[in-house]
Amino acid sequence: MTVTRIGVETVLHCAADGPVLTGEQDALDIIGEAWGAQASAVVLPAERLDPSFFALSSGFLGAFVAKFVNYRMPLAVVGDISAHLERSEPLRALRRETNQGRQFWLLDTADEVAARF
Template sequence: MRECISQAIEQQAKWIAIPVTRLPESFFDLRTGVAGLWLQKLVNYRLGLAILGDVEPWQGKSKALDALIVECNRGKSCWFLPDLASLQERLAKTGQ
């Protein structure tokens, strides 16, 4: 994650997009704290996070994760989206 943040800052990016397939399994087990740590770091650096791809394999296994996905998608700094085109569309709609 540090490398992603460094690259984003260097490129003056406002968002980091990560394919769901590149995330460790521990990201989706909220008890590990990995997702919370990543999200907090990105908030601290004022960077948005887009998780791109199908998260259905993890949905329904944890009420906490399901709630996180819903809340993130309602917010402005972290989104779970199916693909890059969806991210581009959402960024355009929000003026980012």
């Protein structure tokens, strides 16, 4: 994990080679790490998330992201999720909607992260 400054945010960047995240406790653990690093936002590689995260019917995405929203910590999931998007119109719609917001984003590249902060 690394911490950088992007605009006004101190951002915790999670490593791509960490364990696969599978539940709400993982979200709380990352939030705790961010607090410990005095970070105010998190960038998480998409490949760290269990594939069920992208199946909206599983409820995993909603529960995971809700932890970040509740603790008012912006979360950017960054990486190629095109395979998931191809299979799910609801996920495409969610991505369009959330990428217009200020709390949670599904982004393709790290360059897009800087534009959000």
